Amino acid sequence: MLHEILLSLSGHPSPLLRNEEPTAGGQPLLSAPERELLKTAAHISELHCSLIQHTTHISATHPSVICRAVSTAVSSVHLAAFQRKILEVEDGILRQDAGLVGAYNIVPLTAALGEFTGWTRRLEWLWALSQFMLKKRDHGSTCRGAELMNKLRAELQTGYADIEATSLSLIQVAETAWLKQVSAWVLYGRLPGFGADDFFVQKDSEDEQGYKVDPQLLPSFVSDDMAASMLFIGTSLHRVRDKGVADPTLGALGHLYSQIQELSALTYPLSPTALSRAIMSIRLHLSRTVLQKLLPLEKVLEMLQVLRQFMLLGRGEFAMALTQQADEKIRDRWRRADNLAYEKRDGLGTINIKEGEVAAVLARTWVALGSMQSQHAGEDEELELARELLQLNLSKSKASTGLSLGKVVATPFRNLLLSVPVDMTVRIYSPLDLFLSRSDMQTYTSINSYLLSIRRAHLRLTDLWKVTRLRRHHLAPPRPPFSSTQGGIAKTKELRKRWSTRATNMRSAWTTSSASIFFLAEIEAYLQVEVVEGLWDDFQSWLTGKREETRPGSESLATYDEALTRPTVANHDPQSLSIAHQQYLQALVRRLLLTQAKFTEPLYNLLIQTDHLVALIYRLDGIWTSMDLEADEGVVDAFSNLEAEESDVQSHLREVESKVKKEVEEVVRVLRDLSMDSEFLAEMEDEDPAGDSREIMIDEGEGRFKPKRIGGVDRLLMKLDFGRWFDAKE
Incomplete structure (x- = not known):
């Protein structure tokens, strides 16, 4: 019987442990205590046999290498240890070990099975573990290595x-x-x-x-x-x-x-x-x-310099040339539409610019910049690299937000350049994509559309002062001898009265335009000079290893001066560059207020109304030119009513002036609210939204990049003083 029990524990099924009530001649062979002991032995035997089958199956078929390794270890280490324990018990019985064999060579069943008491819980745990590895999950597969390692650590x-x-x-x-x-x-x-x-x-x-x-x-x-x-x-x-x-x-x-x-x-x-x-x-x-x-550091700095100068508008002539070429393309489309026959003009409101025309705008921009560059000696390598990398395309998506940041507002500034959604993008070639991601480029695209829209509105308003006909008070008197005659004098008075009336009508338009220019100039100066330039200088200093990490007061002045004369040598690996660059972009987006929809929305509306204002002024100038030709030269257009058009345009001009003023006031109000918003101020003070968890993966010897605190809405508000313009009556 004892030999049968040991064989059963070793993994060989035995009828002795499988029959619940073995009998002989109708009489039970085992007493009640013996049956309970055999139940324990049967439980251990069943666990052992099942584990052998399951571990063999897992080691041969499981898709996870880690699960296979653990299953093999269960079989080769722990089940093998259990087998050795059985052999030790059997050896002790054969040697008549006093701990197992009593008087008259009797081996108590309790003593033999007591040797396996500690194995019951362990085998039950191993059986539960094998079931865990084979159980189907919600994703349709069996246990994964990560799940098994997590469970083992929890155990x-x-x-x-x-x-x-x-x-x-x-x-x-x-x-x-x-x-x-x-x-x-x-x-x-x-x-x-x-x-x-x-x-x-x-x-x-x-x-x-x-x-x-x-x-x-x-x-x-x-x-x-x-x-x-x-x-x-x-x-x-x-x-x-x-x-x-x-x-x-x-x-x-x-x-x-x-x-x-x-x-x-x-x-x-x-x-x-x-x-x-x-x-x-x-x-x-x-x-x-x-x-x-x-990926040498020189190539990284070269690429970042292109992004700074062209995507962040560090080169003002690029934004100016691009705006001029875009406006010229729009005017050309409308001139071609005006030349169509009347019956073909149906649906002019749906005229769209094609992909090739958008690319041609950027191509002509490079030509314009090249003509400027040809006036100077030497070749502009930065311009040539930008010409190779930059692209202007029709937008393929509904929103152009930075995916890596997740907070960039969806205000459609990209719609303003060509009246259709366009994106300025950069082609990133290997190995630059080791530290520049696609989401980084989308963030640059959003920032570019934002800054370019403000610069474009500013340029279009200042160009109004180049229209001499609108700024002069009156024309020169007629030439002698006609000017000395009664008709000549009357003509002179008529011209002066005409231009005096027009100057009076334009006074509110010039006031609104001047106020808008002042507002946009201060906004642009804050964004470009204080925020973009300040953060770029700080990031570039960290890249080149010339950043000043210490300040007088924390150490002696002599030590501080010595630190300035011996700057550290930058040796950043690409991932450290990528992390630091993302932190730089995060700080840039926050300080440009591109996370505040309540600011960007009224600003966008202001830029739209500014476009309407400029368009109406140019339209009014064209009407007045036609009226002068009709009155002075007799050139009559029978298909137009110039007086009615003049009245209609002036009426719309007054409405747009009121809207521009209202939007400027709204933007200033939002800025005041932000300056007192504790949540916004806390966000501006947050130097590292990613937290300290990223610090461990950056070389401690290189120094961790932390964007410095620059700008502040309160500094901008101090400059936006419009006097009593908001209080003036309409």
Whole structure:
């Protein structure tokens, strides 16, 4: 009987433990206490047999390498230990160990089964773990490696020492298998050959990098920033390997011995801090050996300088030339429409600019800038690079907001340049996409549309003063001898009266235009000089390693002066550049007030009304020119009623003047409200919305970028003093 029990515990089914009530001649063979003991033995035997079957199945068929490794460890380590325990008990019985064999060589059943008391809970736990690995999830697949590692870590807190020891041993197996997958990715840029669907890095044809991180496949001890850093390392290695085929100057991937040592020195369970330091060390080693050849700092600064000068309108002549060419294209379209026969003019309101015409606007802008540049000696390499990279296209989406920020307002400033939605974009070639993402470019596009719309309105208003006919008080008297005659004198008086009346009618228009110019000039000066220029200088100083991190007062003046004379040398890796650049963009968007829809909406309405104001003034000038030709030269247009048109345009002009004034007042009111809004002020003071969680993934020796605090709505409000203009009667 005892031999049968030991065989059954070893995984061989026995009828002795399967029959509930074994009898002989109608009499029970076992007493009640013996039956209870055999139930315990039967339970252990059943668990052992089931675990053998399930672990064999999991190790052979499970799609997760980590689950296979854990299942194999359960079979080869823990079930093997149970088998050894059975052999130890059997050996003790054969040796007549006093702990098992009593007097007259009797082996008490309680003594034999008591040796397996500690295994019941452990085998039950292992059985529950095998069921967890085989159970179907909501996503239709079985257990994933990340889920198993998270469960094993949670089981460390059960309070049972044997369960904790078992969990710890399986955690080491699971995390070792996971770390091997990570090593293949961060050391060679290769996805696992088997079980790639269970790895947190997945191929993605729609992503600009070609790969993405699946958060559902991330273990709990891996933060999002750590995963992003590992994604960057692997994609960079993949690109270097592809690039190395065509560019032998990049050489091999470098000496990997120190990086392998970094990973092999990790202890289990993996510490998030230790793992992040190892990943950061690998990333910095890669950056300082290979990526500096692939993406030198000079190329980064060159690209960022193009973005600053053209997307952020650092070169004023670019915005001016682009605005002029866009206005010329719109006028050309309407001139061609006016030349159509009357029966073909139906539906003129639906006239749209085509894609080719939009691209031609930018092409003519480059020609105009080239003619300016040809007046100076030397070649403008920055202009040539911008000509190659910048594109002006019809917008393909409904909104042009920065996806990485998630807060950029959807106010359609892109509609103002050509009266259709257009986007200024930049083509990002490899390897610049190592630190510039698609969402960064969308953010630049939004900022460009915003700043360009304000600059365009300012330029169009100032161009009104170039129309001499509107500014002069009256024409010169007729030439002698007609000027000395009675008719000549009457003609002179008539001309002076005519232009005096027109000057009076235009007085409110000039007042509104002047106030609008003042408002736009102050807004533009604040945004361009204080915000854009200030943040760019600060970011550029950090890039080049010349940023002043200390100030007098925190240390001696001599130490401060010495620090200024010995600036540090910048050695930023691409991911640190990417993180710092995103923080720079976040600060730029916030301080440009592009997160405040209650500011951008009235500003957008003001820019629209400004366009109407300029268009009506030009229209009125054309009507007056036609009236002068009719009165002075006898050129009559039989198909127009100039007096009625003049009255209608002047009426609309008064309405638009009132709307412009109202929108200016609304924008100023919003700025005052923002200056007293505690939530807005807290957002402006927030230097790092991403928090300190990203700091661990940046080299401590390089210095963490923190945008400096610049600007302030109160500084802008002090300049926007309109006197009593808002109080004046209509």
